Amino acid sequence: MPSDLSEVKRRQNLELQRKNLELTQLYSDLRESFESMSEVNKKLRVVNEELETRTKAQAEFINIAAHELRTPTQSIIGYCEMLQMFPESRKHYLERLARNADRLYTLISDLLDATRLETGLLNLTNTDFNITDTIRDVVNDIEKKSDILNKNQVRIKPKIKLVLPSHPVVVHADNKRIAQVLYNLLDNAIKFTNSGTINVSVNLDTTNLVKVSVKDAGKGIHPQIRTKLFQKFTTMSDKGIGLGLFISKNIIEAHGGSISGKNNKHAFGATFSFTLPAATTTKE
Incomplete structure (x- = not known):
């Protein structure tokens, strides 16, 4: 049991x-x-x-x-x-x-x-083209269409100075889209400049990058928008909705380049620059 x-x-x-x-x-x-x-x-x-x-x-x-x-x-x-x-x-x-x-x-x-x-x-349609020719075309076009209000409240044509190399600077990119970026940067420079000269320059650096710069003598970048410069709807102008730089940034980055904007150190205004990889046919 x-x-x-x-x-x-x-x-x-x-x-x-x-x-x-x-x-x-x-x-x-x-x-x-x-x-x-x-x-x-x-x-x-x-x-x-x-x-x-x-x-x-x-x-x-x-x-x-x-x-x-x-x-x-x-x-x-x-x-x-x-x-x-x-x-x-x-x-x-x-x-x-x-x-x-x-x-x-x-x-x-x-x-x-x-x-x-x-x-x-x-969509991008990339070809080899001389970017200095594109710059000249955009400047000619914008000079015909644009004017600025000077200190005397008189409308005058903007002064645009080209600082370009004598030899071709060839890039492999979408020509129309790069022209659009150039137009946006020049249009912004004109909006905020009522005196002085807008300089457009091109340089080829040692890393085979083509750098295009648009330097104005305007008001410079307002501190309020500096950190969000390339975001949508960022503008201090009453002549747009703040999409130009947003679009430009995306176009340049889609080409493997970069874009930046900063106030000039020892002068009025700001400088906007973008880079693109140079095509193999570019000569120094």
């Missing part, structure tokens, strides 16, 4: 041990499940925050775009009405119509480019 009791106790102990092992394993499984759920929740929170940020950014983008597009559109409608009422002043109104149409086209192009950049849909 005692042996039977011992056997029963032994079996009961074994069963208890088995149950304890099962409970221990169950606890371990539950802990792992809770940890996994906690990790999933963290990831979901991050995704939700990113979605909220993107939604907010998209709403801001749409609001700013709608506001900026409305201004030249209203001007165009207004000048069309004035043209009908006063046909004898058509030259005056046609000039302003052309200016606002050009502004509208630029705004729409910038908005589309910003969208393409953020969705990774900006």
